[in-house]
Amino acid sequence: MFGYYLKLASRNLRRNPGLTALMIGAVALGIAVCVMTLTMYRALSGNPIWWKNDVLYAVTMDFWDPTEEYFDSKPGVPPWQLTYRDALAVFASDIPKRKVIMHKAVGTLSLEDRQARPERVTTRVTTTDFFGAFDVPFQYGGTWAPSADTGPEPVMVISRAMNEKYFGGRNSVGERIRWNDNEFRIVGVRDHWMPLPSFYDVNNGSLEEPEDVYIPFGWNAALEIYSAGNTQGWKAEEINSYRDFLNSENIWIQMWVELPDENARRRFQDFLDNYAQEQKQAGRYGRPLNNRLTPVDQWLVDNDVVGNDDRVLVGLAFAFLAVCLLNTVGLLLAKFLNGAAMTGVRRALGASRRQVFMQHLVEVGVVSSIGAALGLALGGLMLMGLRALYTVDPTDQGGTQALAQVDMTSVATALALAFVATIAAGLYPAWRIGRIPPATYLKAQ
Amino acid sequence: MTAWNLRPIASALWRNRTGALLVAFQIAIGLAVLVNAVYIVKQRVEKISRPTGMDTANMIFVASAGFARDFDYDASWREDIATLRAIPGVQAASVISNIPLSGGGSSSGFQARPGETNPEKTVPGNTYLIDEQGVDALGITLSAGRAFEPQEILPPTPTFDAASQAIVTKAFAKSLFPDDPNPLGKTFFDGLSRPITIVGVIEHMHGAWVSWDKLDHVVLFPRIKTGPSAIYVVRAEPGRQDAVMREIEAKLGDSNPGRLMRWVRPMSYFIEQSYLDDRNMAIFLVSVTGVLLAVTALGIFGLATFNVSTRIRQIGTRRAVGARRMDIVRHFLVENWMVTTAGVVVGCAGALAVGYWLSVKYQLPRLDLYYLVGGVLAIWLIGLLAAWQPARRASAISPAVATRTV
Numbered sequence: 038m039f040g041y042y043l044k045l046a047s048r049n050l051r052r053n054p055g056l057t058a059l060m061i062g063a064v065a066l067g068i069a070v071c072v073m074t075l076t077m078y079r080a081l082s083g084n085p086i087w088w089k090n091d092v093l094y095a096v097t098m099d100f101w102d103p104t105e106e107y108f109d110s111k112p113g114v115p116p117w118q119l120t121y122r123d124a125l126a127v128f129a130s131d132i133p134k135r136k137v138i139m140h141k142a143v144g145t146l147s148l149e150d151r152q153a154r155p156e157r158v159t160t161r162v163t164t165t166d167f168f169g170a171f172d173v174p175f176q177y178g179g180t181w182a183p184s185a186d187t188g189p190e191p192v193m194v195i196s197r198a199m200n201e202k203y204f205g206g207r208n209s210v211g212e213r214i215r216w217n218d219n220e221f222r223i224v225g226v227r228d229h230w231m232p233l234p235s236f237y238d239v240n241n242g243s244l245e246e247p248e249d250v251y252i253p254f255g256w257n258a259a260l261e262i263y264s265a266g267n268t269q270g271w272k273a274e275e276i277n278s279y280r281d282f283l284n285s286e287n288i289w290i291q292m293w294v295e296l297p298d299e300n301a302r303r304r305f306q307d308f309l310d311n312y313a314q315e316q317k318q319a320g321r322y323g324r325p326l327n328n329r330l331t332p333v334d335q336w337l338v339d340n341d342v343v344g345n346d347d348r349v350l351v352g353l354a355f356a357f358l359a360v361c362l363l364n365t366v367g368l369l370l371a372k373f374l375n376g377a378a379m380t381g382v383r384r385a386l387g388a389s390r391r392q393v394f395m396q397h398l399v400e401v402g403v404v405s406s407i408g409a410a411l412g413l414a415l416g417g418l419m420l421m422g423l424r425a426l427y428t429v430d431p432t433d434q435g436g437t438q439a440l441a442q443v444d445m446t447s448v449a450t451a452l453a454l455a456f457v458a459t460i461a462a463g464l465y466p467a468w469r470i471g472r473i474p475p476a477t478y479l480k481a482q
Numbered sequence: 483m484t485a486w487n488l489r490p491i492a493s494a495l496w497r498n499r500t501g502a503l504l505v506a507f508q509i510a511i512g513l514a515v516l517v518n519a520v521y522i523v524k525q526r527v528e529k530i531s532r533p534t535g536m537d538t539a540n541m542i543f544v545a546s547a548g549f550a551r552d553f554d555y556d557a558s559w560r561e562d563i564a565t566l567r568a569i570p571g572v573q574a575a576s577v578i579s580n581i582p583l584s585g586g587g588s589s590s591g592f593q594a595r596p597g598e599t600n601p602e603k604t605v606p607g608n609t610y611l612i613d614e615q616g617v618d619a620l621g622i623t624l625s626a627g628r629a630f631e632p633q634e635i636l637p638p639t640p641t642f643d644a645a646s647q648a649i650v651t652k653a654f655a656k657s658l659f660p661d662d663p664n665p666l667g668k669t670f671f672d673g674l675s676r677p678i679t680i681v682g683v684i685e686h687m688h689g690a691w692v693s694w695d696k697l698d699h700v701v702l703f704p705r706i707k708t709g710p711s712a713i714y715v716v717r718a719e720p721g722r723q724d725a726v727m728r729e730i731e732a733k734l735g736d737s738n739p740g741r742l743m744r745w746v747r748p749m750s751y752f753i754e755q756s757y758l759d760d761r762n763m764a765i766f767l768v769s770v771t772g773v774l775l776a777v778t779a780l781g782i783f784g785l786a787t788f789n790v791s792t793r794i795r796q797i798g799t800r801r802a803v804g805a806r807r808m809d810i811v812r813h814f815l816v817e818n819w820m821v822t823t824a825g826v827v828v829g830c831a832g833a834l835a836v837g838y839w840l841s842v843k844y845q846l847p848r849l850d851l852y853y854l855v856g857g858v859l860a861i862w863l864i865g866l867l868a869a870w871q872p873a874r875r876a877s878a879i880s881p882a883v884a885t886r887t888v
Contacts, residue, residue, distance in 0.1 A: 059780060059784070070773075104601045143547075145549030145742050157547055273674045349522070353767070356514070359511055360511050363507050363508045364781040367508075367784060370504070374792070375788070426758075426762045427762065469500070
């Protein structure tokens with residue numbers, strides 16, 4: 038029976054090709070716009086490390102200006118970064134399984150023999166646990182020993198892209214390379230890794246590409262490295278040297294910890310509160326005690342990683358889909374009613390309402406399948422267009438490049454959406470045509 | 483019976499209400515989206531096209547990064563500036579601490595009185611360090627006072643130091659001294675209560691962050707940027723930007739092995755980057771709304787066509803008993819207008835609800851009612867245009883149809 042319905046459907050659809058094209062086009066457009074916005078939205082709003090949501094925490098402490106909130110719009114949320122000295126003090130705790138203090142800097146990479154052109158590289162100055170805490174994959178080698186963090190030892194992890202540029206993609210572990218004209222030894226090559234949104238440092242937008250190179254945190258003091266991300270201060274302080282800067286109330290360090298269980302989480306929270314209490318007693322903190330351990334999910338919300346524009350666009354996409362589907366329902370209805378005379382004949386010859394309903398639903402299914410397939414393809418094209426819109430400099434390998442990669446989840450979501458939406462759109466017209474008393478149309482003939 | 487025969491049209495419509503209701507719903511959604519989208523787009527376009535106060539069309543920025551241990555920053559920037567100023571077609575060149583409108587920069591709080599503790603009386607400013615050609619290189623207009631003199635330019639410091647003289651924007655001065663129309667020569671203070679004298683007043687200039695409401699609060703200090711990375715701003719003579727950029731690349735490219743010439747870029751690069759999200763939002767809204775209205779118009783067209791095609795005999799009969807072609811056209815246009823208006827009524831409520839929701843949830847300004855009126859007129863017009871062709875076709879039906887079987 039299904040095969041016969043399919044044949045009927047294709048014959049009916051071919052009878053008015055213009056109308057059929059219109060219906061398929063409407064479905065395809067609605068689906069395409071939804072696929073595009075949802076992919077973009079997912080890229081921005083998903084938790085890229087969801088499997089660690091109950092163990093990985095951002096550490097924040099509120100020692101901001103006693104007279105003002107840090108976030109005007111979100112009273113009570115502490116600043117997202119720490120001062121250098123607080124970060125070091127809290128880092129001393131051995132409660133966390135992994136602990137990361139870090140910031141983004143820029144440096145110039147060069148080779149001793151000056152064979153390759155020097156390259157300006159984004160650099161993460163971090164403790165070794167960065168790679169373990171965020172599950173960063175390695176192509177060659179691995180990270181440095183914890184003792185190298187504070188030493189600091191001249192060791193470096195470089196990205197796969199940099200390894201290709203400087204060493205032709207071979208295993209470069211053990212090679213020497215210079216960062217700001219200081220010699221470092223490569224211990225690892227980071228593999229492709231592009232968490233979206235880039236949650237671990239939200240200073241420079243959520244589509245930031247991970248850094249090119251990684252060096253131990255201890256090099257800050259040794260090489261007087263300033264942040265290339267964001268440095269903020271509330272207090273007017275006399276700063277005459279890098280030492281003064283390290284001891285100032287400027288915030289520029291991000292901190293993350295991995296706490297394996299609830300017990301560890303509680304103990305670490307106590308540790309933070311005790312430290313803040315001590316500092317308060319020493320006269321440093323002017324604000325109420327407010328130290329937080331924030332899991333990634335909440336972190337993305339607190340820091341407005343998903344912009345208002347993105348939410349408006351998702352709303353718009355669904356309004357658009359709704360209009361497309363209403364349109365399709367209207368067209369299907371008109372089409373089915375146009376063919377009512379034939380349906381009347383079929384009913385008179387003994388087809389049940391159910392059979393008429395099923396027959397028309399198959400026709401809807403054909404329209405929706407073609408529409409959904411076209412819509413997915415169109416959505417893919419639109420995403421490529423979107424990537425072009427977001428690229429100012431084609432040589433930049435920003436995180437926006439990843440926008441054009443439609444992942445399997447998005448495809449599955451879109452397919453489900455297409456199926457449910459169009460079938461829902463077809464249900465009413467199919468039901469309605471089944472309700473028509475056959476006699477009316479037989480008479481008219 | 484009214485002159486327009488509204489009642490029979492309405493009753494004919496009511497007999498086949500499902501299709502009409504579907505179209506009315508599309509129109510309602512279309513209107514709600516149209517009005518709000520146009521309103522948002524208008525705000526973005528206004529934001530992007532604000533005057534910057536600078537000669538953005540002719541400005542070029544150059545970035546160099548010294549990295550060698552033996553790199554001599556002081557000698558390097560002097561040499562670079564001399565080279566840049568000697569290039570034909572260059573009007574002015576200056577060392578500058580950050581690039582205006584680039585989304586990267588530095589800001590500090592200033593006060594009208596030393597030791598002010600009230601945070602509400604601290605006025606934030608985008609701060610830039612420039613040299614004696616800085617004002618000229620940025621192409622800003624001074625409404626009072628003067629640019630910096632060569633002997634006033636201070637050497638770089640290892641920290642984030644200001645200076646005791648400044649050129650400020652009118653807007654900044656107004657926030658600092660609300661009651662004083664002439665801030666030239668007045669003194670204000672930094673966070674450590676160090677005095678700063680205003681030697682020049684800029685008519686208007688934009689600072690670092692385009693979405694910041696203090697974008698036009700700019701403070702320029704006479705000091706060389708801290709090394710070993712340097713940024714230069716170069717202003718080319720009108721029409722010579724490309725040639726000057728090529729010349730800069732050629733002259734500075736490999737002049738010093740201890741540093742890396744990072745890039746030479748026109749000002750437009752940074753402005754485009756900063757307004758990218760706003761521009762893309764506008765493009766996206768315009769295109770989706772445009773397609774949405776097109777789909778809605780197709781829906782109206784489809785409904786009218788369907789209505790005509792199912793009523794061929796009635797139309798023929800009406801024509802046979804004396805209705806003019808005009809009457810038939812009018813019948814379908816009025817019928818369509820009724821559907822559109824039903825949609826518009828629901829759509830107005832929808833537009834206001836969406837506007838309210840946007841203003842509450844996303845802090846967008848409240849919807850202006852003029853936009854609603856404009857939207858309603860636009861939808862009526864679209865409805866009329868979409869129904870025109872089917873209505874004309876209906877009027878072409880011959881009265882003889884009434885005597886035939888279909």
